Amino acid sequence: MLMVKNSDGQDTDNVDTLITPESDPLLPVNNTDGQDEDDVDAPITQEHINHARLCNALTTVCSNAMREILLINVPLPHTDIYKAILANEARLKKQLNKDQVKLVFPDPQGLTTGKVEEFDTSLLYAIIRNVSSVPAPSNGWGKPPNDNPRDTTLGACVERIRIYRNHISGHSVDGKISQQEFEDYWAKIDEVLRDIEIVIGNHGYLEDLKKRTNQAITPHEARELQKTFQEYRKQTEGK
Template identity: 55%
Template sequence: MVIDEVKTLDAKLCTRVRKFISLNLNKITSYLSQNLQYGMSVQCPPPQGVSDESEVGFSPMFDIWIADEGHAHDAPITPEHMIHARLCVALVTVCGNAMREILRSQVPAQHTDIYQAILANKGKLSGRPGRSLLNTSQINVVFPDTQGKKTGTLDQFDISLLYILIRNVSAVQAPVITGWGNDPQDQPRDTSLGASVERIRSFRNHITGHSADGKTSRQDLKGYWKKIEDVIHDIEKVIGGQMCSQELERQKRQVISVYEAC
């Protein structure tokens, strides 16, 4: 069911297989018993380091994949919903990983690593109520040890939390023209790390935070995708590597596959 060497799923083929299975299961259950029911799930691999097959779990499939056309209970899922979901995945994963790489690479000179820098700023990050930069849930993620001797891993931090840490813990400088908290100007384009971080914050707000209907049109997708590609390239020019841009390209092919399947 994959269409290239990086194992990108062919969404159209997956949908056809799922429909074929559903159709025949419905026929079988109708012959055997009117009360016989079944559920469709995806098989989840066991946790890392666990080889026991008994640890394999099953999770319900997304409604957009298990809803059968023509039934009254179907959710009104549209191609725009599916495109929006894929765009959100790209934002959370690719842009999130880019921000993690920024944190790892921009450690203040007086600290050995970013975790030491976070602990050194514990008072500022989690001060008394009303003056803390982090809310309670963020504090519990960043400082899972109640004694303040241990920080969480970067993989546990979402974009909002990464943004706060980059601004207040890392060596990244604020955008020269607009400063922190404002959308960077594109004329002339500021390609600094600070401006890239602000652009990701803006993408997060507009795409996932302030969406009224959870939809993204194909035309809007092109615009957002171009902006995300540009900011990822800006970041990689400063910190090096191409892992984020390669992952973004892989997800782009998945988005195209999903849209064509609709």
Template identity: 35%
Template sequence: MENRSCKRQLNMSSLPGPSSTPYNWQNKATENFSRLCQLIVTICSDLFRDILSHYIQPANLRTELDKSKKKLDKVKSINPQQKRLLYPDPGKASPMAKDLDFSVLYVLIRNICGIKPHKNGWGDNIENGDNSIAACIDRIRLKRNLISGHSKTGSMDNASFHSTWTVLENSIIDIEKQLTGGNMYKRAVNALYLCELSPSSTRRYVEEITRTFKSEISKKKARIDGVESQLNQNTMTKKARLDKVEDQQNSVTQEFRERFEEFETSILSIWQGRDSALKEYMKGRFSALEENMEGMYFE
């Protein structure tokens, strides 16, 4: 029953909404989350693969990856395992679009396909009404991140589900129109929206989204730890510099004090010498004055 219902191709305007949960779901919110996980892992990821292959012919992917290695090495969101996939050891097979997951596909689409950024630039807020390919790609990425954030609870309420689904659906349709003018992905989205899902059939999609979420949290934590470590290192370096400056200031101050004391001693010595000379001079003057007075007295 599940496979037959998933193959139905209906117009979205006539859709009554998602299934009425015929399987043993914990609740409607968990079904909503699972349906979105499958949309991201299957349809959105396949769309990203087609975008990559549209701008870079599969036969040229290896060449373009090699040309862009320095640029891609600077992308922090690619983990070591993904880098090994993009740049395998000599003798190992080169990756194809089908081997790449959503995260890597987004990085390649953004960095090596030559797609013009949307009005605010890749990774920034997207203006309403901007339906460029880059804007639609970034909307899908943002919604995928939103869905990943719900993996903690594994559920999403109906209002959030419908809002998220609508944004994803419109973005997928806009990209397909601009790239091929077809409606294959539109029909696939319609079918997934209507088909009856079971927890067992969507488990691997939920697990992939959850695994991706945990991986990205780990990468963010590692980056934060790296920043904190760098800040601590910078703090220690600055403290060492301040200590050195303080030592230099103390040394200069001590040298100044010593020189000032030498100068003070020298000045005192000079004044003491002058004082002795003045005393001798005055003594001589008084002696001469006394002699003159005595002479005047005896006369």
């Protein structure tokens, strides 16, 4: 269990503890000479760091796992995912917003697509759901998968990542998540990555997540991740 302790050795779980580069060795001390005011590393709390670490895990480890799921589930008769995307252009465009359409179909002639490496979890979810050969979860797309018994199919894993992303983006207004929530979400992300590795093989996603548990997050990085998830929240409002 991850804890923040004060100078007396007492647990400060769920307390809005002020974290600075001097008080937390995980926060590097940056030279702010010549930086704009918005880029100066102002003090942040442990709750800000919790939110940023979850955002980081979703935008890196989870995105990479979803990307591999997409690439290994190309629907027949297509030979690669890019051809499958082009073949489903009309259908897919109905599911995407304007920015996503530009990212997936940057060529006005419709001859090429964007790079899968540039697609975020939201876009990967839409393509997996509408283009790939990944079967729908037992409860169907857009619904929480069964937990008892647990649905461990790739479709259920993709759906859970979408749900976790939406829940965490709901915290993006203030960019804070309590220690207990952080540990709960981290355990859920660990579990879904474990399910994925069982199906597709151990490709290092769990190990990557473990390395990020206590990864240093600067205040600037925390703010940028918060902005990213604020955009996610806007995209999912009303859905």
